[in-house]
Amino acid sequence: MTSKDEQLRTEADEEVKKHQELVQQDPYRLRYHLMPPVGLLNDPNGWIQWKGTFHLFYQWMPFKTDHGAKFWGHYSSEDLVNWNHEKIALTPSEWFEKNGCYSGSAIEHEGRLYLFYTGNVKGEKGNRETYQCLAVSEDGLDFQKEGPVVRLPDGYTSHFRDPKVWQQKGRFFMVIGAQTTELKGAVVLFSSSNLRDWKHEGILIGGGRGRLSEFGYMFECPDMFTLDGRDVLVFSPQGLEPKGMNYLNVYQAGYVVGSFDPETGQYDHDDFHELDHGFDFYAPQTTEDEAGRRIMFAWMSVPDQDEQAHPTIAYRWLHNMTLPRELKLIGGEIWQLPVLELEQLRIGAAIIHNVQLDEEHVELAEVNGKALELLIDDITVTDGWWELTIGGAVRLLYSKGVFTLERKSYVDGAFEKRQCEVEQLSSLHIFIDTSSIEIFVNGGRKTLTARFYPLTNDDSIRFGTNGFATFLVHKWRLGT
Ligand code: FRU
Structure with a gap:
């Protein structure tokens, strides 16, 4: 732990203490959803069941009810119903993440918990740099930062973030949300044999090619997984025009279903479907639990969608997660069910x-x-x-x-x-x-x-x- 890291943790803890009472007084505070103890919460991150315990990290700005240099907050649970707020997992303390430890994912490897996340850096001239970083833990509570493992390849702007990692056929894969230099949204694929050396395999979807060639200017938070024998890619595209009953929020979150060939990195897929039809749903992330269920959390809001008008801001907190939902693939479409454990509520x-x-x-x-x-x-x-x-x-x-x-x-x-x-x-x-x-x-x-x-x-x-x-x-x- 560096002194900068220690200082940021102390400041965040003090912020929680200082506003705890006010936050709790809000009549709109939720009773059984995950929220930030103070400040703003956005994307679910590092969602995993590891050694029996569920860990859900989240994008957290403790110091204001707005976006900024994000921390990774940390909740853990044995049963998906009762959650403990753990100590902060990541603070934006190093040069490669100084403007935020942005979204990412978790994977277990040789008994350790690996977190991959985006180090967001803003330069003096308003330029942005992006680093995909690694932090490793022995106990699921303290994380040792190893710094950047993926640098920005040619062909993309610095809107390049949100690594999600999985293992398939003895190799590791990483998908990253991206924008090409032609300003097209894309999901980019990397592969690795050891989680530290990553090879840029190219564009998986979007980037002005294929079925989603005209599909917005940026894809965020990709998540690739197998469900009922098919390969599903979930992501959050930005820049779609409203179409009938679809795409009415500022940004969307949805999926395509197809088949991914880990040998060639090719992905053939069908059309995009929105995951949710309400007002507030974005940046979902899934994991497979130890019982083999595919469980999803999402952020119950949308970026840039009147966020500052929420009345909870007067009580110094903003936003929450959805409930955990089990995903099923039925007739080529994703169905969502509240996890059975919620009956305990x-x-x-x-x-x-x-x-x-x-x-x-x-x-x-x-x-x-x-x-x-x-x-x-x-x-x-x-x-x-x-x-x-x-x-x-x-x-x-x-x-x-x-x-x-x-x-x-x-x-x-x-x-x-x-x-x-x-x-x-x-x-x-x-x-x-x-x-x-x-x-x-x-x-x-x-x-x-x-x-x-x-x-x-x-x-x-x-x-x-x-x-x-x-x-x-x-x-x-x-x-x-
Ligand atoms: C999505 C997002 C991600 C980014 C994070 C920053 O809501 O913009 O792309 O990593 O939030 O908090």
């Missing part, structure tokens, strides 16, 4: 209502609250629309094959919406946590994720239809 027995609505709106006894899970099954809707309003600030609407999420904007109070096609609505699994909502439609085939700010004394939930609807409601109160 349930307090007491379910409140159950078997509901029939005929051109009416109702509130159901004990179906309300600020931190709850709703499972709405066996939905049938005849002649019209079906809706659910939450805290007067969110409305879910199903009508004629389209599912709509409407929320009261935290910028100007106007209602704004996101939509996706849902052929026949049969079930909704909803997690509400004070100021966040995650909606899993039809068993996880579609998801919609958003922050929202209801009046703090409004915990109402209302169901309605202008036709005839039947459905079964299960509600649990949630907490840790």
Whole structure:
């Protein structure tokens, strides 16, 4: 540990102590999601189950509710439900990372935990340098920095970051989010036999070539993995134009499915799909746990999307993670399911209502609250629309094959919406946590994720239809 590193840790710890009380007083503070203790959180990093314990690192700016020279904060868990905030894993203390230890990934090798991350450096003339760096740990708590292992190759701008590393057929691979000198988004492939010497294999997707040749100016946070025998590449493209119900957020996060040949580095794939259809979802990262599940976390926000208008800023914190979600590949598409462990969050027995609505709106006894899970099954809707309003600030609407999420904007109070096609609505699994909502439609085939700010004394939930609807409601109160 260098003296600069020590100083930064001390300053961050003091910042947490100084604002702890204020942060905890925020009525919009979440009850069962991961948040920064103070300051701003963004991408999930280094997500891994290592020696039985889950480790989730995260992009953290402890000193303000804005972006800047990021730290790697660290949470650990035995069960994906109860999390410990560990000591800071990485501080931007060295020349090669002085403006931020940016996003990256973790891999286990010979009993040690390896972290790969981007060292972000800003020069005096506003120029940027980027270094892909390595830090290694024996115990999962203290990390020994080894410095840059990958330098910027020719052909790319310095928007080159977010290494994700995996092992396949006895070799290591790394994907990096990039921008070519022609200002096209790309994912770049590297390979290695020892995790320290890396060979630039070239562009995996994008870069003005192939199926995604015209697809934005920058790809962030790539993640390549095998699911049900197919090779999935998740990434977050920037610069897509809105298209119908798609690409409505400032930036997107999604995936392609295909087949990757580790011998040639070639990747043949199908079209891009967005992973989530709500307002706040970006930079997802996955890992395979020891039980063989592919589990994903994402940042519940989008860069440059009215971030400074969130009311939590008055309480000196900003943003949170999604819940951990298990991924399945069904019919060539990714489905997302809340991990089963989340059932441990349930307090007491379910409140159950078997509901029939005929051109009416109702509130159901004990179906309300600020931190709850709703499972709405066996939905049938005849002649019209079906809706659910939450805290007067969110409305879910199903009508004629389209599912709509409407929320009261935290910028100007106007209602704004996101939509996706849902052929026949049969079930909704909803997690509400004070100021966040995650909606899993039809068993996880579609998801919609958003922050929202209801009046703090409004915990109402209302169901309605202008036709005839039947459905079964299960509600649990949630907490840790
Ligand atoms: C995505 C991102 C990454 C970068 C990190 C910086 O949200 O911009 O590309 O590494 O955040 O915090």
